[in-house]
Amino acid sequence: MNKTKNTHWLLYCRPGFEQDCAQEALRQAKQQKPIIGIEQPAIVADSGYVIIALNEQSLCYRELIFARQLIRLHHSIEALPERDRLTPILAAVAALPGTFGALWLEVPDTNDGKTLSAFTRRFQPLLEEKLQEQGKLQDNSPKTVRPEPVEGSARTEKLPRLHIFFPDKSSALIGSSDPYNSAAAIMGIVRQSMPAEAPSRSTLKLAEAIEVFMDRSEQTRLLRQGMTAVDLGAAPGGWTWQLVRRGIRVTAVDNGPMKGVLAKHPLVEHLKQDGFKFAPRKTVDWLVCDMVEKPSKVAKLIEDWFAAGWCRHAIFNLKLPMKQRLVALDSALGGIRKRLDEEGINYRMMAKQLYHDREEVTVFLTKTKG
Ligand SMILES: C[S@@+](CC[C@H](N)C(=O)[O-])C[C@H]1O[C@@H](n2cnc3c(N)ncnc32)[C@H](O)[C@@H]1O
CATH class of the missing domain: 3.30.2130.30 (VC0802-like)
Known part of the structure; x- marks a missing residue:
């Protein structure tokens, strides 16, 4: 060379x-x-x-x-x-x-x-x-x-x-x-140290996603005390922990138990429901989703949330246990782009395999002004 x-x-x-x-x-x-x-x-x-x-x-x-x-x-x-x-x-x-x-x-x-x-x-x-x-x-x-x-x-x-x-x-x-x-x-490698209070190592994924996808001013603007979020597939609570520590009120949806400080946290409402059927009562600022499901199914869920106007920003994980990872990823992300374009929604989407991601990638999707 x-x-x-x-x-x-x-x-x-x-x-x-x-x-x-x-x-x-x-x-x-x-x-x-x-x-x-x-x-x-x-x-x-x-x-x-x-x-x-x-x-x-x-x-x-x-x-x-x-x-x-x-x-x-x-x-x-x-x-x-x-x-x-x-x-x-x-x-x-x-x-x-x-x-x-x-x-x-x-x-x-x-x-x-x-x-x-x-x-x-x-x-x-x-x-x-x-x-x-x-x-x-x-x-x-x-x-x-x-x-x-x-x-x-x-x-x-x-x-x-x-x-x-x-x-x-x-x-x-x-x-x-x-x-x-x-x-x-x-x-x-954007390293993160494991917070002693967080109930799972998955917390590092969301912490890293926030660092990688948002600059400091965006973090301050988009993750503010008093905001609201839904965490689909929340248990035991690592992602929810990242949100509540920023003063965000979280509806945590999972049949499994929330653990540690999140079992009874004033900012957390835990609902034992199916994340694919859950609908929020009002628009929330954030949707986060770490459910282990096919990328196409998670992508469809995310599109539906944005199309319905149920959230403004999302961070979600797409699991890629299959051999043809790029094909599965293209189809999932391409599906989201197509649907949001059809709905006339302006957005910014970024995907990365983070250091804390294993056979998966993490995606940030945010509505932008026209
Ligand atoms: C990888 S774990 C989530 C870990 C979590 N993000 C954390 O930081 O602790 C996946 C979770 O998704 C939940 N899950 C899977 N399918 C679900 C569904 N259809 N509805 C709700 N939760 C679901 C599982 O019960 C499991 O707790």
Whole structure:
């Protein structure tokens, strides 16, 4: 990949989702221009990353569901000497044009990858110092920053980040990411700490969805004390907990029990009903839904809620245990788009396989003004 005219992209994903990630990215590229004379994507099952080659097509990170991170690949080093990894990496970076705003050393999100983390932690300050001396690295910006809104941002301020990805201990992939077209977290992972009071680890999914899909001002505007929500498939209450902790009143629908502080919470009304048959008495601000059901059935439910005007915003999970995940996802999301368009509803929808998602993706849907 060193001296070809093609561009190579490195995408991180959840291990086991490499095919979905590559297939989706190639499809996005093909929608711009046919891909001509390019080698097949390099996919290693369960590796947590893929490399794809394109002609000059670009990729849009926000529209990719399975990619955790989007990196333009510049160089690969295949036989890194164990005693001196610094020299070849410095030489490769020196040959790149421009200056970088941050240095991110990354490893695959696998057990093998984790064994390299101790090395990257030790290596980071050494490499950083040398790159700053070389004038290749401009500042010591924080390693994890909030995503900036893409639309209308002043594109002049942020320099590209430099990524050195170690697929294993003897190779390195060197690339860069555009802070306006990538994830703003190392390894593309927005980590969340488990709140002691929350009754299930699922709470982390909703916490992460809020961080990933909404910038700070949107979070403040859309998640306010006094708002109302319905949580379909709420038990034991991890998602409800995220809402009540923001002062939102929740109708929690589930035949199963709400646990811990949510068993008797002043902001929670627990209804033992079928989530697919439940209708709210009045419009609520939020619908959240984590029921384990076919994506097509959940998508239909969401469309019906928006078409009936029962909610303004939704975060829901689509479970993807099937082999043809992209097909199931296209059909579910395509169905929602079609129905909302027919109903004349203006909306914004984003879907991502979050770090805390397993065989599933999370979707944010919000009504927008005409
Ligand atoms: C993955 S769990 C939800 C976990 C929850 N989000 C949390 O954070 O604790 C799925 C829940 O959906 C509920 N469920 C499945 N089908 C349902 C239905 N038709 N109506 C209501 N609840 C349903 C199950 O009882 C189960 O509690």
